[in-house]
Amino acid sequence: MIPPPWSLVLLGVATIPFIYYGIALFSSLRFFEQAPRPPQSPAFLPPVSNLKPIRGLDPDAYENLASFCRQDYPEYEILFCVGGTDDPTLPVIEKLIADFPERRIRVLFGAGRDATNDKVAKLARLASEAQYEIVVISDSDVRVRPDYLRTVVAPLADPKVGAVTCFYVPTNETSLVQSLQSVGMLADFYAGILVAWQLDGVKFALGPTIATSRTRLDGFGGYQAIENKPADDLLVGRLIADQGYGVELLPYSVSTVADYQSFRDLLHKRLRWIVVMRHMRPWGHLGLIFTHGLPWCLFAIAIEPTWPVAAAYLGTYFLFRAAIAWMIGVHGLKQSIPLKKLALIPVWDAMAFVLWVISFGRKSVRWRDNDYYIRDGMLVPLVPLTPPAPE
Secondary structure (H helix, E strand, O other), X not given: OOOHHHHHHHHHHOOHHHHHHHHHXXXXXXXXXXXXXXXXXXXXXOOEEEEEEOOOOOOOHHHHHHHHHHOOXXXXXXXEEEOOOOOOXXXXXXXXXXXXXXXEEEEEEOOOOOOOOHHHXXXXXXXXXXXXXXXXXXXXXXXXOOOHHHHHHHHHHOOOEEEEEEEEEXXXXXXXXXXXXXXXXXXXXXXXXXXXXXXXXXXXXXXXEEEEEHHHHHOOOOHXXXXXXXXXXXXXXXXXXXXXXXXXXXXXXXXXXXXXXXXXXXXHHHHHHHHHHHHHOHHHHHHHHHHOHHHHHHHHHHHOOOHHHHHHHHHHHHHHHHHHHHHHHHHXXXXXXXXXXXXXXXXXXXXXXXXXXXXXXXXXXXXXXXXEEEEOOEEEEOOOOOOOXXX
């Protein structure tokens, strides 16, 4: 039995995650209430090169890619880079070219580089062959509204802004796993992003959208400088911020189509991300212990196993977590969150905590059907990769 004075101290420590949740809720409210909506002024509509690295066929690929052909924007090109003529997305791109003859669409074959991160190697080639100074980089599973280019390019009119990024939300959810992932994004991942915005500013970018310039990319050596590193999207934002430019996070969202169907796929994705973060931000990763409210609530109940303590801790925990998800998802990003989806938050939090613990002993990550070590910030394949056959 723990003596009463010590039990009170430990119960107090168990409330620390509630402080983090309060900061997350305040940061979310402040961001969506005060973050400026970018003006869509006709005075700044520079020509844009939209860069898309492609590997394999995504679900709903035609609709995803066609949305970039329907932009309300005066002048832009779309550049695709595929691995070879046998890529299954190529017929979709050919259909786009036929269906949108008014759009300038170019296809590049092969990265022309031998790199661990094939996506980044393709982006290095795309950036070097882009016709225009302003580039918008987006993943192949992204779907956008017609105002997309006008919105994400507008902040670059300010010479102090070096890059622009935005949130992403699922197009639809057809399984419990996808619902679990989306509620985790809102209540956990985006909450952390908005706390970072509040406390330290935005020094990262989110992969589904990065708008910047070739000059800003060249400022850190271009994509070829990070082609063997993980978390390229985060790195692009950080390296542009290191040059003294702002990274603008917009209160705007694009849609993404889930490319995983099983709980195992979700675990691999989450574990890869958390292990990469451990290597990139070791002290910040350790500090995540004070953001995991559910295990601290269970710890408090173990210290003082009474109904009032259980109701107080678990009730406060769930109210905070549901409020954060509602503030970001419903108020901020205009998403629908039914009550049954909020019930998945403790499931996500339990999974996230277990994976956080596992991450400290994990020596490799799985990415695109291959396993890698992370050594000195570099991806090192456990088994040497077979280079692509020459075209």
